[in-house]
Amino acid sequence: MEMPTRIQKPRKPIYPYFYLLPGLTAILFSIIIPGAMTIYYAFTNYSLRHLQDWGWIGWENFEKIFVGSNRGEFLGVFSWNMQWALISTIGSALVGLILAMLLNNKRVVERNFYRVLLILPWALPSTITILTWKGLFNSSFGPINRMLGSIGIAAIPWLSNSTWARATCLLVNIWIGYPFMMSAFLGGLQSIPEELYDACQVDGANGWQAFRHITLPMLRSIVLPLLVSGFAMNFGNFGVIYLLTEGGPFKSPSVLAGATDLLSTYMYKVAFGATNFDYGLASANGLLIFLIVGSLTLINLSMTGAFQEVKE
Amino acid sequence: MSHSPSVRLKKKTRIFLSINLTRLLLIITCMVVLFPIIWMATASISKGSSLFSSTIIPKxxxxxxxxxxxxxxxxxxxxxxxxxxxxxxxxxxxLETTTMAYAFSRFRFKGKKNGLMILILLQMLPATVTIVALYKLAVFIQLQNTFLGLILIYAGTTIPFNAWLMRGYFDSIPFEIEESAYLDGANHWQAFTKIAFPLCLPMIVVVFLFNMISFYNDYYLASIILSGNDRYTVALGMRFFTQPYAENWPMFAAASILACLPIVVIFYSLQRYLVQGLTKGALKG
Structure with a gap:
């Protein structure tokens, strides 16, 4: 029997696209078009001075950032941004790990009570708690300095001295960030079979050895993705710094980049701050943030096997 | 195995010590961590004059x-x-995510793989980056300083992450139930709304509430779209009325307690799902 030369292919139905349509439209208008606009703006002189007659200026904004007038500001902000993300991530991971290990002690019968209290900083809306911290840390009339004063300690410039301000911001950020890490680590710890520790004890290993040879290796699969995604998230953080210090304290002559400014807060002020409204420069900054945060996310996604999932 | 009494006693004291040391450390941490919250609660019910007093128990x-x-x-x-x-x-x-996630989970169509890949890649682009463009776009389509503008931005920017999360959940539901519905003559829309959607409801609720929490907490996007005291969301309003701190402090404390309440209630009533879902979500990307 001769096969027909042309098998009529079943036409793929179009109804799946109707399911996709609402989401795709929203993505188009809120992510893709703004993304394209950001790339375009980054190469223009769109700003308060050129609100009507703005146009293409090539790499000028990037030159300003890397070699020109904004170099000092940018490099200062960038290096603090790196330190900020690194210390915040490692700090909250460490606090989270230690607390998770304490909470994993099954002999402490009321441990769930502590866990519920300890995740409170995550449960509260951070915008509100950051503003609260700002008041508590106020140098002249904040309760913390008042309290220190009552036991004879001189007022600490929590938010008004560059070094102190950085430390305070980190402290608040770790306070916000550790419950997430703690929960993830606790989940990881609880998945380690008890028998491993029993065997370890029979072999006469001490607590540190059990930690090094059982806990850490068993947690390894979650530690790295946690740290990378934490780093990416902290790197792009805005709220903690903007609401606590607005990037300050400031050193003259720069009015835009303060001691605690991150790329995101710096960019926000370049775009919407009272002086410049330099949309082009801000967009160029945005692209740089995207390159850094994006590549970190990419690393994380390939580590956690998201791409494999798609290929299947 | 028989240990001598002294060894057994030593072991007992060691366990006793380790339990109570753990307990002590946890209690101290709780006190340190909860300090600002307790302080706010106290300040909010203290008489005006003691606004910055250094006692934690209100008189x-x-x-x-x-x-x-x-x-x-x-x-x-x-x-x-x-x-x-x-x-x-x-x-x-x-609305935008469930249909999309369902399509990615159940249907075959051209561009599915690329679409999924783009979905993942779009997660990399935080709204932080495109803020100038979002502002200009809102001005351009005349949605600047409208709730609709902010709503559209919120819903749109969260789709990639949510859709990815929900597609995974749909994938975990066995297809057989829908298959038998198809055999009974149901169409794809019925299979989706009558079977898959109810089965996915726990996840849908979690995603919904998680979005609510993060939108409620947003300062960044709201600050560029909304302006004027009458238009402020809680996050914006709270920031601006703290300006003369000393005078407004007790009132601010009261406001922050009230502003936190709805979120805390949502978070704790769903904490098992939220904590599990989010920590796993983050680890799976």
Whole structure:
């Protein structure tokens, strides 16, 4: 029997696209078009001075950032941004790990009570708690300095001295960030079979050895993705710094980049701050943030096997 | 195995010590961590004059600060605005995401693989980066300083992450139930709305509430879209009425307690799902 030369292919139905349509439209208008606009703006002189007659200026904004007038500001902000993300991530991971290990002690019968209290900083809306911290840390009339004063300690410039301000911001950020890490680590710890520790004890290993040879290796699969995604998230953080210090304290002559400014807060002020409204420069900054945060996310996604999932 | 009594005793004391040391460390950490929260709660019910006193136990309990908050600020209006924006934003996000996630999970169509890949890659682009463009776009389509503008941005920017999360959940539901519905003559829309959607409801609720929490907490996007005291959400309003700190502190404390309440209730009633879902979600990307 001769096969027909042309098998009529079943036409793929179009109804799946109707399911996709609402989401795709929203993505188009809120992510893709703004993304394209950001790339375009980054190469223009769109700003308060050129609100009507703005146009293409090539790499000028990037030159300003890397070699020109904004170099000092940018490099200062960038290096603090790196330190900020690194210390915040490692700090909250460490606090989270230690607390998770304490909470994993099954002999402490009321441990769930502590866990519920300890995740409170995550449960509260951070915008509100950051503003609260700002008041508590106020140098002249904040309760913390008042309290220190009552036991004879001189007022600490929590938010008004560059070094102190950085430390305070980190402290608040770790306070916000550790419950997430703690929960993830606790989940990881609880998945380690008890028998491993029993065997370890029979072999006469001490607590540190059990930690090094059982806990850490068993947690390894979650530690790295946690740290990378934490780093990416902290790197792009805005709220903690903007609401606590607005990037300050400031050193003259720069009015835009303060001691605690991150790329995101710096960019926000370049775009919407009272002086410049330099949309082009801000967009160029945005692209740089995207390159850094994006590549970190990419690393994380390939580590956690998201791409494999798609290929299947 | 038989140990001598002294060894057994030593072991017992060691366990006793380790339990109570753990307990002590946990209690101390709780106290340190909860300090600002306790402080706010106390400040909110203290008499005006003791606003910055250094005691943590209030001497005179009063509700004056709460009354002032309602009478002298637009707090209720901010709460109302936040409720509108977060509820509508989360509902819209749900509408856009569930259908999309379902299509990616169940249907075959051209461009599916590339579409999924793009979905993952779009997660890399935080709204932080495109803020200037979002602002200009909102101005251009005349949605600047409208709730609709903010709602559209909220719903749109969260789709990639949500859709990815939900597609995974749909994937975990066995297809057989829908298959038998198809055999009974149901069409794809019925299979989706009558079977898959109800089965996926726990996840949908979690995503919905998680979106609500993050929209409620947003300062960044709201600050560029909304302006004017009457338009503020809670996050914006709280920032601007703290300006003369010393005077407004007790009122601010009262406001922050009230502003935190709805979120805390949502978080704790769903904490098992939220904590599990999010920590796993983050680890799976």
């Amino acid at each position: 005179n309990i009063t509700l004056k600060n709460y009354i002032n908050l309602f009478e002298k600020t637009k707090f209720i209006k901010w709460i109302r605005n936040s409720a509108i924006v977060t509820l509508c934003g989360s509902l819209l996000a749900l």
